[in-house]
Amino acid sequence: MSLSILSVFSRRTLLTSLVAVAAGALMPAFAAEFTSDRISVTAEGAGTDVVLIHGLASSPRVWREMVAAVPGYRYHMVQIAGFAGQARGGNTEGAVAAPVAEEIARYIAARGLVKPAVIGHSMGGTIGMMLAGRHPDSLSRLMVVDMVPFLGALFAPPGASASTVKPMADAMLTQMRTSDPTARSMRNTATINSMVDNVAMRPGALDDSVKSDPDVTARAYHELIVTDLAPELARITVPTTVLYVVPKAPGMTDERIDGAYKASFAPLKNVTLKRIAPSAHFIMWDQPQQFQSEVKAFLGQAK
Template identity: 50%
Template sequence: MIRTASTALFGAAALLLAAAPAQAQDGHVNHAAHGAQHAAFTSDRLSVVVDGPEGAPDLVLIPGLSSSPAVWQGTVDHLNGRYRVHRIHVAGFAGAAAQANAQGDTPQPVGAPVAEEIARYIREQHLNRPAVVGHSMGGTMGMMLAARHPDLVGRLMVVDMIPFMGAMFGAPGATAESVTPVADQIWTAQSTSPREAYIAQATPAINGMINTESRREEALQDMRGSDQKVSAAAFRELVTTDLRPELGRITAPTEVLYVKFNDARMTDAITDAIYQTSFATLPGARLKRIDDSA
């Protein structure tokens, strides 16, 4: 069967962004049952789940596209109260009402305004230069935060994301402008697809990116519980956002973790080269490939 261009792009989008974090996708939980609480912070872009004792070092965890804060539960459990953990829940993702992230016929940014709200949260909650960890879209928001508010971030970890994802959708030398038509096609395909078709197309892509079968359903639940237009607009924004010129503003020590692709064509050497080239303008960044991710 021959797929249309929009269908192929739709699948590529799901493959790049809907997978579990490297060593981080841990499942849905009842936050209250684990001792978590919601932060006293009012925002129409996000909410925050807080775990750990007051006075402990602060750690901000930002999940990926269409994901819930629950993806980090295993990480929180592993830390065992050694950190005050602040997990971000983006409005419109994984059951949260879209609020200010709601979309009309023309896509509006999601990640950039959420990153600004995270900066406001850090300031208003008096977090002391927290470590920030972001997966996928969360990695993009982490880079935005660290580059645009370097005084707020103590350390940065980016998981499974490069500073210009649009490079994966264009010819060598692609720019944000040159990949905008592709991003617009993805937005149209995802935002207007009938709900059943949207879920049917995303499901095999998500399953193919999560090696541990028992962890797939959580990611699928998050996808099904997310606002379709918010996810589509967020993806379009990621494709057209080039943070490479901003990386030099990041002063926080930075580590980048990335997975080995489940694609024989993407050799270790090719994968390493993509990340090394992408982060070349961030001196001192430590890059590490994870070959046995979940």
């Protein structure tokens, strides 16, 4: 092959490669290089990498409006097996959140992502904290949406530990596993209605919940209650933003919740706490413009 022909061939090869890369950056795509029986990930957009982790019995649909309103980033939307109609896969037994955190760390490494920003809602926030504490070099910053380091503390008197709340969590696990379909359906509806103020968005959240595997949901919820991440917060070195709301429960006030979140995240030095009101648990739907504004500020710092 002559030098001139080789040169033309090289230019064509390079051009083809560039076109392929550009097309891949602009079009939604599944991460074919990564396989897992615990999570699947869909990548969409182009720009700085952002990993999005949904909550319990939910799906990436919670991010749709935000992703559309905050372009200029490559979003990696995690779907956890066993939720929203997905097969149980590797989440068929045992813990869910902790193994999923490890899989996300593996995904970041396998895809060659360079310190992506991570945003997690509810259980996704717990998973984000696990990721940041156990794999501190894998991300650049973390946003936790309406989640505390120790969920069990909300079910017990001050000073409770993972061991003291375990009997209560065990009882809840048994109750969830033995509920008949009618009772489960009523509970799902009541839960979604209490967690989503935006009536128009409730059907989607309920659809995800109804299609989630009951046993995976029950075990994951049990795991969240008995997992205390407070001792691990000091290991989180990346800037962390926590958005939270005032739960709809007797005796809950702005001052009480502000104090609870401040105390819960005290070991985390580089943290910004912000209460969003009025809103229920799904802030991205109840206060979309404010949530999107917070995400823009959070991601703008990551550039």
